[in-house]
Amino acid sequence: MKLIEIIRYKWNSFKKALKTSAPSEKPQQYKKASLFPNGKANKAALSLVMRGVAEVLSQKMNLPWKVEASNNTLSYEQINSSKGKICYYITDNPETPQPDTLVEETALNVIDQFDPRACAIHLIYCALAANLDKPWEQTFVIDDKQLLEYTGLxxxxxxxxxxxxxxLYELLRQPAQILARIVWPKQGKVGAFTVADLKIWDITVLRDYQTDKAGNTKLVGLKVxxxxxxxxxxxxxxxxxxxxxxVITKKTVQKLFSIGKQNIGAARMLVWLTFQVQPGKQDSVMGKTLMEIAYGAEKVSMVEQDRQLRRSLADDFETDLKVVKDAGWHVEVNQGTVWLKSEHPTKRPIGYWxxxxxxxxxxxxxxxxxxxxALPENQHIVNNNEDTLKPPTANAIREARKAKGWSRAxxxxxxxxxxxWxxxxxxxxxxxxxxxLPKIIDELELE
Structure with missing residues (x-):
């Protein structure tokens, strides 16, 4: 055997022995559990405050906005006679610690840009927050893989x-552009309170870019x-x-995201029903009420004077109800409305409107x-935040840092x-x- 072959043989044997006797520890991998633990549904924060955000994103200018005389700020006051007062405002700098509330013209321009699909993002935030022990102190983390799955993108x-x-990036910020001032009276054993912090969502979106051979910069990852x-x-x-x-369902979130821009009427129905229908109850809703939610009271009133417009809106309503059913909602129409209940409706009768x-x-x-x-409470738990992740081992941190080529400094x-440190x-x-924990996982890409 030639000398060079002997050296190569001994070197390969030595490397093999090293691998067998002292395997190197790979950087620890972290995988967050799905937001929908059974693949279908999860609890979410669906309080009045959250409902107001969803209304602003979906109803936009259909809401009764007013200009406050003191500072010309545009606001929407949620009508709530028996409870507290919640006033909503608009900002274009939600990332700052104390965002500015916008005056009339600027606020209207921002509202006009709101996309109903952002309601799906808002519902995801509602679920993430509801699954934290102290959401006013703790942060939630969600990455692009999860967002692409949950939205169906x-x-x-x-x-x-x-x-x-x-x-996604354009939509992730929109729920955070809505601010609120909350003044709540004493109710039972619960004392009165005022929420001075206007922020509803404090959102930071981290983006990763790569440059291709042609010199084009492309977005390849993001994290909230x-x-x-x-x-x-x-x-x-x-x-x-x-x-x-x-409770929100994955099917509702995905349907809302997929139809939000093209089928606004159905999107508004889905948003309203998510906050309106209580668990364990069957809600009865008048057709006119649901139509006003979907198309606005002004439009419903206007079409009453025009036969062609009535026919067109009735067509839209039938289509939108089917979309709501496709999202999994149970909708039963009054027995007397045969033409609307039928899967293959015949000619509408006189007086159908x-x-x-x-x-x-x-x-x-x-x-x-x-x-x-119906699931036991212990099956509702979702491990989607930093409190449920084990801190990475010392070796995992060191190896991940070296893999990045970073010095300790x-x-x-x-x-x-x-x-x-x-x-x-x-x-x-x-x-x-x-x-x-969230920052070190993000910096070292330990997910």
Missing amino acids: VRRRDLCKHEQLSI IGKAGAWAKYFLNKSEYHYSTG NDLLNTTLRIQLPTDAQEYL SFATRMGKSIS VDAIETGHRQVSKKD
């Missing part, structure tokens, strides 16, 4: 990933780090104040939501920490705190 084969993520505002201390607090949650306005629709939660409510700068966590003398 992952199935859009006509869009490249850059286009999908660009759509979010926190509920101070409202959550009063409406998502199990030990004090109010605690208000409901009044029949349509006065009919009663009985609506129940989707089967997926009812099945979720560089890593310390990125984390906003000292080099001694890096030394402590990489030697196991200190564990990563809950507060630093």
Whole structure:
């Protein structure tokens, strides 16, 4: 055997022995559980505050906005005679600690840009917050893979990933552009309170870019780090104040996202029903009420004077009801409205418009939501936040940092920490705190 072959043989044997005797530890992988643990439904914060945000995103200028005389700020006051007062405002700088409330013309321009699909994002935030122990203190984290799945965008084969993520980025900020001032009177044992913090959602969207061979920069990943505002201390607090949650289904979220821009009437119905229909109850809704939710009271009133417009709106209403049913909602039409109840309706009878306005629709939660409510409480838990993740091991942190090519000083700068802090966590003398966990996972890409 030649000398070179002998050296190669011994070197290969040595490398094989190293692998067998001392396997290197790979950076620890973290995988968040699905927001929908049974693949179908989950609890969500569906309080009046959350309902108002959904109304603003979906109803837009159909709401009774007014200009406050004191500062010319545009506001919408949620009508709530028996409870507290909630005034909603619009901002275009939601990332700042104290966002500015916009005056009339500027606010109207922002409202005009709101996309009903952002209601689906808002519902996702509602679910993430409701599954934290103290959402007014803790943050939730959600990445692009989860968002693409929950919204159904992952199935859009006509869009490249850059286009999908660009759509998401535009929508992720919109729920945070709505602010609220809450003044609540004493109710029973619950004392009066005022929420001075106007932020409803504190949202940070981190984006990753790559440059292709042609020099084009493309969005390849994003992540949302979010926190509920101070409202959550009063409406998502199990030990004090109010605690208000409901159920959302994955099917509703995906349907809402897919039809939001093209089929606004059906989207508005889905949003309204999500907040309106209570678990375990069958709500009765007048046809006129649901039509006004879908198309606005002004339009419903206007078409009454025009036969052709009435016919067109009745067509839209039938179509939109089918979309609501496709999303899993149980909708039963009054027995007397035969032409509307039939799957293959015949010619509409004389007086069909009044029949349509006065009919009663009985609506129940989707089967997926009812099945979720029937599950034992311990099967409702979702591990989607930093509190449920084990801190990475010292070796995992060290190996991930080296894989990035960062020095300890560089890593310390990125984390906003000292080099001694890096030394402590990489030697196991200190564990990563809950507060630093989301950032270290993001920086080292340990998901």
